[in-house]
Amino acid sequence: MANHTDKPLVKCRVDGCLKKQRNRLSPLCAAHARRKRLTGDPLGSYIPISTKNPVIKEASRYIINNQGAAPIEAGLKWCGIWLQSGSSTGAEWRDKTPQQTVDSLILRLHESDVSPVQVLATLSAYYFLYNHRQGTFRSDDHFRYQMVKALLALAPLPVVRMARVSGYLERPVYLEMSPMIISKGFDTLRLETLMLALKIADKLNEPDEWQHKIIERMRWPVPDHS
Numbered sequence: 001m002a003n004h005t006d007k008p009l010v011k012c013r014v015d016g017c018l019k020k021q022r023n024r025l026s027p028l029c030a031a032h033a034r035r036k037r038l039t040g041d042p043l044g045s046y047i048p049i050s051t052k053n054p055v056i057k058e059a060s061r062y063i064i065n066n067q068g069a070a071p072i073e074a075g076l077k078w079c080g081i082w083l084q085s086g087s088s089t090g091a092e093w094r095d096k097t098p099q100q101t102v103d104s105l106i107l108r109l110h111e112s113d114v115s116p117v118q119v120l121a122t123l124s125a126y127y128f129l130y131n132h133r134q135g136t137f138r139s140d141d142h143f144r145y146q147m148v149k150a151l152l153a154l155a156p157l158p159v160v161r162m163a164r165v166s167g168y169l170e171r172p173v174y175l176e177m178s179p180m181i182i183s184k185g186f187d188t189l190r191l192e193t194l195m196l197a198l199k200i201a202d203k204l205n206e207p208d209e210w211q212h213k214i215i216e217r218m219r220w221p222v223p224d225h226s
């Protein structure tokens with residue numbers, strides 16, 4: 001007797017991938033499903049430190065230079081409130097719900113003295129890469145996933161267990177961000193904070209900001225002959 005469960009598995013949705021879908025509920029093969037779970041996109045990757053760090057640094061500098069301006073002042077206040085919004089149930093990481101995991105991670109950021117400037121600069125830098133560096137992200141999901149992950153990982157991610165490598169050797173296994181955790185994490189951010197980060201990203205893209213930066217870089221130290 002034929003019914004829908006007898007339908008053969010179809011090909012993975014990713015162009016050029018010849019593997020079969022992982023199961024009937026997933027349009028992706030196992031490898032592409034895993035990559036989507038880890039990065040937010042079936043073809044996504046992590047954003048290299050060499051790509052993101054200079055922009056985060058630039059955003060921090062802009063925020064610090066303009067922290068007297070009313071919108072920046074308000075944004076830093078919201079980020080401060082966000083950093084204090086964490087909490088912990090004391091449950092083991094594996095027993096926590098995605099919401100509890102997010103709350104615990106925010107508490108860790110607060111306890112690690114992550115500053116409101118770091119929070120706002122990270123968000124601004126990711127909006128900059130998203131809007132002004134085409135090709136950094138493969139999709140909106142990839143962007144959102146990488147941004148929230150970068151934010152929640154401003155303090156090193158917790159070790160959830162030790163894995164046996166061989167004999168007595170063990171290695172730490174760090175908490176893995178699931179799409180549910182990322183989605184809950186995104187929900188904790190105020191829309192106003194995101195809008196401000198977007199505006200800061202646009203400021204970073206203004207030619208005078210970059211010209212200023214290039215001029216700074218060209219200022220070689222003058223040799224001292226005295």
Ligand SMILES: [Zn+2]
Pocket residue numbers: 012013014017018019028029030031032
């Ligand atoms: Zn595939």
